[in-house]
Amino acid sequence: MITREPQIFDEPTNVFQTAGRRLILACQGTGRALMMLLGAAVQTPFMFSRKNRQDVSQQLYQVGIKSLGVVSVVALFTGMILALQVGLELRRYGQETNIGMLVCISMLREMGPFMTGLVIAASVGSAIAAQMGTMTVGEEIAALDVMSINPLRYLMMPRLVALAIMMPLLTVYTNLLGILGGAMVGASQLGISWEAYFDNAFRYAENKDLYVGLFKAFLFGLIIVTVACYQGFTASEGAVGVGRATRRTVIVSFLLILIVGYFVTRLFYQ
């Protein structure tokens, strides 16, 4: 059962007690969130079953298609800003033809998955947390538990599948638009031809850059869905609690995306 009893503690008497309790609760929360991720992951073989395939396709649409607009704008302008900032500096040394390489590698390795992760955490992650939180405080999750419908399978698994598939796909899309945005700035403001830009861009980029970026995007997808569902399923105290769950989802997802992004980069680019 996902529904848990409320945890009520005595007032802490000193700062050490407060810190210790926070640490214990953080460890408990991390453990529970990981168990939820595991619980939803073992349900993925049922994604094509008659009971679940409609929910999965609906979530794929929600995460993928409905996010395209905002992802497009963010991706295009990320590439444009990168090209402009780097290009203006490189022009001082007569190296502006290299912006293609710099934009391409930055997008593939870091900016593509990172920007996609932030956009999806803020839009999809917060929406998942708000929906799950509202269901929790409205006793809908408890009702599912009592009807012996596993919320991890019915609610979390379709979202997990959708984010695990769509995050890498959206990242590919972000990369392409970002590189295109860089080319537009290169052509319009730095006087670099499209051919020279793309030739430079793809000459130095490696397959590894793309794969590591996509791996990051996949991990970011897991982070977003786990944090959002955990925060939603543990929401309490009505509308205030739902707001808190949504805010925490965005903050914790952002922080984890940054931290995990750093360690994955360190792992593959030592």
Next chain:
Amino acid sequence: MIRFEQVSKRFGAKVVLREIDYEIHRGETFVIVGTSGVGKSVSLRHMIRLLTPDSGRVWVGDDCVSEASGKQLERILGRFGVLFQGAALLQWLNVEDNVCLPLRQTMNLPDEEVRARATEKLALVGLEGVGDKMPADISGGMRKRVGLARAIVTQPEIILYDEPTSGLDPVISRQIDLLIDSLRKQLQVTSVVVTHDLYSALSIGTRVAMLHDGQFAVCASPEEFVASEHPVVRDFLQAQGIAHLDDVRKAFGK
């Protein structure tokens, strides 16, 4: 059928249930009344393992629900249908799909049979022809009835009602009470109702229990309940303007 054995429960410093002992018999309508925050819903939630006791045990038949897990718990929960206070309908499903949900997710039945059962239960609660409406488009009373149809669609032995008439006007409240009474008779189910509405409790209950200070102040038939000299019960009756059971019967046109 349902037995509480020395059950205690506290939240922080507040003791909600204090070594409570009682048994609900098969086929009866057991109503738990009391003021807000006294532990009525807490008591109900122990029966379906949404809460576990700090000490003591809760039995459903021969199964200890407070210690069950996995398949055993699933089997025990399969005996229950629950009407939650706010009906707990899934907002993105229409009325029919909400009622079909437990059948679709937990049983391998052909879709025609699932729909037929849902239509039958919706008719039983007086909601024919609203299957394609969304929960947001229907009234509070209708939502409760949809919740009730969903609770009975799996043909449970026990139905739990958490404040079934809260937030409803008196006319709709009486309709819900009559529905609870008729479902008990038609489906031969055991019903447990939590309410603070004494008119409702005394009209549908075969036994009425007043929860006060973590224990039952009185647990008796409606006639004995009204005649009780317990000061808490007398205050509660007086606050709702009930001096005799005839007052309730008159209000219900019995």
